Amino acid sequence: MNSIVKDNLVSIVGEDFVITNISQKTSYLYDEIEHIMRPKADENSIVVKPKDTDEISKIMKYANKIKMPVVVRGGGTGLCGGCIPTKESIILSTERLKKIVEIDEDNMVAVLEAGVTLFELLEELDKHEGVGFPVHPGDEGAQMGGMAATNAGGARAVKHGVMRKHIQGMEVVLPSGEIMELGGKLIKNNAGYNLMQLIIGSEGTLAIVTKIILKIYPKDKYSATIIAPFKHFNDASNAVMEILKSGVTPLAVEYQDKHLFVETAKMLGTEWQAKQGNADLMIIISEKTEDLLYATCKQINDICQKNNSYETLFAGKKSEQDELLLIRSQHYEYIKxxxxxxxxxxxxxxxxxxxxxxxxxxxxxxxxxxxxxxxxxxxxxxxxxxxxxxxxxxxxxxxxxxxxxxxxxxxxxxxxxxxxxxxxxxxxxxxKSEVELNLMKSIKKVFDPNNILNPGTVLDM
Ligand SMILES: Cc1cc2nc3c(=O)[nH]c(=O)nc-3n(C[C@H](O)[C@H](O)[C@H](O)COP(=O)(O)OP(=O)(O)OC[C@H]3O[C@@H](n4cnc5c(N)ncnc54)[C@H](O)[C@@H]3O)c2cc1C
Missing domain, CATH: 3.30.70.2740 (Alpha-Beta Plaits)
Structure with missing residues (x-):
């Protein structure tokens, strides 16, 4: 990387927060994509770690002037190479944007800087009686900015939907370096085009998310996990459709081939208890009262039995449920x-x-x-x-x-x-049709006429 670029970045964030000489082994170069599918990162890239929105704005103004690509890096937990700098780039890491600005329980929102991880948010919410945040995309190292940029989903989407449903406001920095506030603590807001929803899910190609206003929710106090083993997948699938139509909404309904549960459990030094069948459902239920939890579990159990499940397994204790969930979420480590x-x-x-x-x-x-x-x-x-x-x-x-x-x-x-x-x-x-792809390309050009923000991602321009 050109030393003039380095000097300019150092003048914005300070010597300690610029890293050069990064090799292929540096964790800043890759995400969680399968090794064999990884696009090769450009080792001439330079890492910069701004402390706030102002510094990000200055970096973008400079990068835009010299037309240097900028790749935003959050937690690096993405699974499609979004934050890999395939061209010589400034890797802009949001790891120092860590402020939990406010937990506003009256409006039921959290105001968070982009670098706050899901783990840190959940830890903070634990200090606030009865308040939680439901979206959980498998890896708690994901940051708020990354979760917004990828419109993260995960197992609990069946009850709570994906990230875009929960973001009420954002602060973003445009490729030009301009800072923009979108949305707010408002529940209703119909003023003009919804640029915030356009930026959510745009994978760091339209703007850099620096702050988000996130909805938080009263937490369900009671939960249980049911493992329903089936002989045939079709029966398991029919049971799922019947559960969805029945009016009860589980927190999560996960399917996994039997061998994945069995082998992942083995890898973790434990045993998968559901011995019968080939197709297992893991159904997680959460409710506000114990009575409701019991009624929902019974209803779901009856539906599974009606659809030919073997005897279902029930976990009520938190430790038992955590162990089951760990087996479900670690399967990727087993097959990666x-x-x-x-x-x-x-x-x-x-x-x-x-x-x-x-x-x-x-x-x-x-x-x-x-x-x-x-x-x-x-x-x-x-x-x-x-x-x-x-x-x-x-x-x-x-x-x-x-x-x-x-x-x-x-x-x-x-x-x-x-x-x-x-x-x-x-x-x-x-x-996608050509019409739709061309429209997406036109939008990208309006936001980023010099194509500096995460080039070669989502669209080839
Ligand atoms: C074991 C495992 C399980 C997973 N399960 C799920 C799942 O069930 N559901 C699911 O949806 N995902 C899942 N993921 C994927 C991953 O956790 C999400 O994509 C996550 O939301 C990415 O957040 P991040 O901070 O790690 O972003 P990164 O990986 O750092 O970046 C992802 C993309 O977002 C951009 N970006 C990052 N931060 C910003 C920002 N502040 N502003 C603008 N752009 C930004 C990057 O440039 C990149 O294009 C899983 C990942 C792992 C490893």
Whole structure:
């Protein structure tokens, strides 16, 4: 990296907060994408760690003047290479934007700087009796800015929806360096186009999120987890649809192939207790009172039994529930190094059984198998292409195309929650019309005429 750039950045944030000579091993270069799918980062990039919005604004004014790419890095927990600097870039890390500005219990909002992690938010809310925040995308190292930029979802979306539902206001810095306030503590706000919703989910390509106003909620006091094992996936899926129609809304309904539960439990030094069947549902229920919890559990249990589940397992103690959830959330660690493509497709809920059966048949066509794990009540399915001898198999691209075509047949999407990042730019073209893609490109040009903010992400410009 040019030493003039370094000197200018040092003049804005100070010597201690600029890092040069970063190698491929530096954690600032990669995110949690599968190793084999990683786009190569440019080691000539430079890391800068501003302390506040003003410094970010100065960095952007400078970068825009010299037309230098800027890649914003939050917690680096993304799964599609969004924060990987594939061109020589300024890596702008938000790790020092840590202020929990306010927990406003009257308006039920939290005002947070972008670098506050999900873990830190939950820890802070624990100090406020009965208040919580529901969105939980698997990794608590994710930052508020990153969760907003990726419109994070996760297991609890079935009850609480995804990130964009919970953001009421934002402060952002534009590629020009201008600072903009959007939304606020308002519940209703119809003044003009909703630029805030456009920026949510834009994966750091339109603006840098520096602060968010986030809705917080009264916390459910009582929770339980049910494991319902089924012989056939179709029965499990029918049970899910019946639960959704019944009027009860679980906190999460997760599906995972049996072998993933069994092997992940083994990896964690424990045992998966549901021995029967091939298809297990993990249903988490949370309610305000014990009576309600009991009634909901009973209703869900009855529906599972009616749909041919084996005997269900019930966990009421927090420690037992935590252990089950850990097994569910650590499956990625178990498969991460043995898979190539990891898919995050989503289809309408009613199409899940047919779609999933076709995914399994497609894998068989190539004498392979796929690991399925799903936020099933949202129609969001994670499947993969398994490596052969540690390498991407020769049929991978062909199989990938078939998987996406099958997904489109059911009116699905290539990504339900992980985003496009640097990984799925070409795949997005399979899903979107030219009219829509051109409109997105025009929007990008209005926000970022010099294409400096996270170039090569979402769209190729
Ligand atoms: C084990 C595991 C499980 C996961 N499960 C889920 C899941 O169930 N659901 C789900 O939705 N996600 C899941 N994820 C993905 C991940 O946690 C989310 O994408 C997360 O929201 C990204 O936040 P981050 O701070 O780590 O962002 P990063 O990874 O640092 O960045 C992600 C993108 O956001 C941009 N960005 C980051 N901060 C800002 C900012 N302040 N302003 C503008 N742009 C910014 C980056 O440039 C990049 O394009 C999982 C990840 C892991 C590792």
């Amino acid at each position: 190094d043995i898979i190539g493509h990891s898919f995050d497709t989503a289809v309408p809920v009613a199409s899940i059984p047919a779609y999933l059966n076709e995914l399994k048949e497609l894998a068989k066509e190539y004498n392979t198998f796929t690991n399925i794990t799903a936020h099933i009540a949202d129609g969001n399915i994670h499947s993969d292409i398994v490596l052969v001898d540690g390498k991407m198999p020769p049929y991978a691209e062909e199989l990938k195309d078939k998987i996406f075509k099958t997904c489109f047949k059911y009116n699905g999407t290539i990504t339900g929650e992980h985003g496009v990042g640097k990984l799925r730019i070409d795949d997005l073209k399979l899903q």
